[in-house]
Amino acid sequence: xxxxxxxxxxxxxxxxxxxxxxxxxxxxxxxxxxxxxxxxxxxxxxxxxxxxxxxxxxxxxxxxxxxxxxxxxxxxxxxxxxxxxxxxxxxxxxxxxxxxxxxxxxxxxxxxxxxxxxxxxxxxxxxxxxxxxxxxxxxxxxxxxxxxxxxxxxxxxxxxxxxxxxxxxxxxxxxxxxxxxxxxxxxxxxxxxxxxxxxxxxxxxxxxxxxxxxxxxxxxxxxxxxxxxxxxxxxxxxxxxxxxxxxxxxxxxxxxxxxxxxxxxxxxxxxxxxxxxxxxxxxxxxxxxxxxxxxxxxxxxxxxxxxxxxxxxxxxxxxxxxxxxxxxxxxxxxxxxxxxxxxxxxxxxxxxxxxxxxxxxxxxxxxxxxxxxxxxxxxxxxxxxxxxxxxxxxxxxxxxxxxxxxxxxxxxxxxxxxxxxx
RNA sequence: GGAGGGCUAGUCUAAUUGGUAAGGCAGCGGACUUGAAAUCCGCCGGGUGAUAAGCCCUUCGGGGUUCGAAUCCCCGGCCCUCCGCCA
Numbered sequence: 001x002x003x004x005x006x007x008x009x010x011x012x013x014x015x016x017x018x019x020x021x022x023x024x025x026x027x028x029x030x031x032x033x034x035x036x037x038x039x040x041x042x043x044x045x046x047x048x049x050x051x052x053x054x055x056x057x058x059x060x061x062x063x064x065x066x067x068x069x070x071x072x073x074x075x076x077x078x079x080x081x082x083x084x085x086x087x088x089x090x091x092x093x094x095x096x097x098x099x100x101x102x103x104x105x106x107x108x109x110x111x112x113x114x115x116x117x118x119x120x121x122x123x124x125x126x127x128x129x130x131x132x133x134x135x136x137x138x139x140x141x142x143x144x145x146x147x148x149x150x151x152x153x154x155x156x157x158x159x160x161x162x163x164x165x166x167x168x169x170x171x172x173x174x175x176x177x178x179x180x181x182x183x184x185x186x187x188x189x190x191x192x193x194x195x196x197x198x199x200x201x202x203x204x205x206x207x208x209x210x211x212x213x214x215x216x217x218x219x220x221x222x223x224x225x226x227x228x229x230x231x232x233x234x235x236x237x238x239x240x241x242x243x244x245x246x247x248x249x250x251x252x253x254x255x256x257x258x259x260x261x262x263x264x265x266x267x268x269x270x271x272x273x274x275x276x277x278x279x280x281x282x283x284x285x286x287x288x289x290x291x292x293x294x295x296x297x298x299x300x301x302x303x304x305x306x307x308x309x310x311x312x313x314x315x316x317x318x319x320x321x322x323x324x325x326x327x328x329x330x331x332x333x334x335x336x337x338x339x340x341x342x343x344x345x346x347x348x349x350x351x352x353x354x355x356x357x358x359x360x361x362x363x364x365x366x367x368x369x370x371x372x373x374x375x376x377x378x379x380x381x382x383x384x385x386x387x388x389x390x391x392x393x394x395x396x397x398x399x400x401x402x403x404x405x406x407x408x409x410x411x412x413x414x415x416x417x418x419x420x421x422x
Numbered sequence: 423g424g425a426g427g428g429c430u431a432g433u434c435u436a437a438u439u440g441g442u443a444a445g446g447c448a449g450c451g452g453a454c455u456u457g458a459a460a461u462c463c464g465c466c467g468g469g470u471g472a473u474a475a476g477c478c479c480u481u482c483g484g485g486g487u488u489c490g491a492a493u494c495c496c497c498g499g500c501c502c503u504c505c506g507c508c509a
Contacts, residue, residue, distance in 0.1 A: 054489065059441040079490085244432095373450060
C-alpha cells in the first residue's frame with residue numbers, strides 16, 4: 001500500500017507505475033474520493049466539536065441539578081447530523097480503502113521498463129553448464145530407475161501436482177532443508193523460524209497476497225485461514241501492528257516451510273515432473289530493515305541465496321526483473337535461475353525482492369527513529385534460499401552419471417549420509 | 423466442545439458504577455556535576471496544522487443504546503485458568 005499523500009502529490013509517477021506493471025489505474029478515482037473524504041471529515045469534525053461542547057455543558061448543568069430537557073433537544077439534533085455525515089463518510093472511506101489496496105508499489109528507478117519476462121535482464125551467469133560424454137537424461141527419466149518420487153500415487157492420495165518423495169528422495173529433501181538452514185544460521189546471521197503453515201486473512205493482506213491473488217490461494221473456509229504460498233507470509237507478518245525500537249533493526253529470519261499454490265491459470269505450463277507443484281518445500285529468508293539501507297540489504301540477501309548454489313556447484317544466472325514482470329508489492333526483484341541440463345531449461349528457484357515500505361504500511365509495522373523521535377515504516381525484503389523441488393531437478397540432472405546414478409555434492413554428503421544415489 | 427477471568431498508548435497500572443483517558447517505569451532532550459548516579463525541568467498514541475495554537479480521532483475489532491460510553495447491551499477476535507475430548 002502506498003501513502004495516500006504520496007498518491008495525491010505524485011499522481012503521474014503512480015500512474016506510470018500502474019502502466020509499467022500492467023496493473024489497473026485507479027489513481028483518478030482515488031484522488032476524487034480523497035477530496036470528498038477531506039470535505040466530509042472537516043464537516044464531521046466541526047459537528048463533533050459542537051456536540052462535545054454541548055455535551056460538556058449538559059454535564060455541568062446536570063451536576064448542578066438544572067433543567068436539561070431543552071438543551072438535550074438541540075444536542076440530539078446535532079448528534080443526528082453527525083450520524084448522517086458519518087454515513088456518507090464511511091461509504092467514501094470504504095471505497096477509498098478498497099481502491100488504495102489495488103495500487104501497486106512503485107518500481108525502483110534502476111528497474112528496466114518492460115512488459116514480459118523477455119525484457120528481464122541477465123546481470124550475471126555463474127559457472128558453466130555441466131559437460132557430458134553421453135546424452136543426459138531429465139529428472140523424470142532418471143527417476144524411473146532411482147524411485148525418488150512417485151507422482152501417480154501422490155495424485156491418488158491428493159491430486160495431480162502434489163509430490164510424494166520416497167526413500168532416498170525423501171532423505172534428499174530433508175538433507176537439503178537442514179543444509180540450507182545451517183548455512184543461513186551460521187554465525188547467528190539469520191534467526192531460525194519454524195512458522196505456522198496456515199495464516200489468517202490479515203496476514204495475507206499484510207504481505208499483499210490479498211486482495212489480488214485470492215484465486216491462487218488455498219483457503220480453509222471454516223476459519224477463513226489460508227495455506228501459505230510462501231514462508232514470506234508468516235515470517236514478514238511477525239511484527240504486524242507493532243512498533244519496534246531502532247535498535248531492533250535489522251532483523252534477519254530464515255525458516256523452512258511447505259508452500260501451497262493453486263497455480264490457477266498456469267495449467268499446461270511446465271507440467272512435467274517436479275517443475276510446478278501445488279505443494280513444495282522451501283527455505284525462506286526475510287529481512288526487516290531500516291529504510292535508509294534496504295537496497296544494500298537487497299544485494300546482501302541476493303548473495304546469501306546464491307551462496308547455496310555456489311556451495312552445491314550449480315550453474316545459475318541472476319536476472320533483474322523488468323517492471324512488467326515485477327510482482328504487485330515489489331519495488332525491485334532479482335530472480336535466480338538454475339540450469340537443468342537434462343530438461344535444458346533455466347528454472348527459477350528464488351525471487352529476491354525489496355518491498356520497501358509497501359508491506360510495512362499495510363501491516364503497520366513501524367520503528368521509532370532516534371533522529372526525530374517519530375515513527376517510520378520499516379522496509380521488508382524476502383527471498384528464497386532456495387526452493388527445493390527445482391533444485392532437486394537440477395542436482396539430479398547435473399550430477400548424473402552415464403549409468404543413471406547421481407553423485408552427491410561433497411558439502412551435502414554428511415547431511416545425506418551417502419556419496420551417491422544409485 | 424463447556425465454564426470462568428481478562429484485553430487501556432513501548433510497558434505496567436488507574437478512572438468517583440455513564441461526564442469526555444490520571445499516573446509509574448522505560449526512552450529522548452536539557453539543567454546541575456570533573457564524569458556518573460541521584461535530583462529537577464521539558465518531551466514521550468495517531469491525524470491535520472508549521473515540531474505552533476486550535477480541532478478531531480484513539481481504551482482488542484465491529485455494531486447498538488445515550489446529549490455524552492473504557493464503563494451498559496449485541497456480534498466477533500485473541501490471551502489465561504479449569505473441565506471434557508484428542509496426537
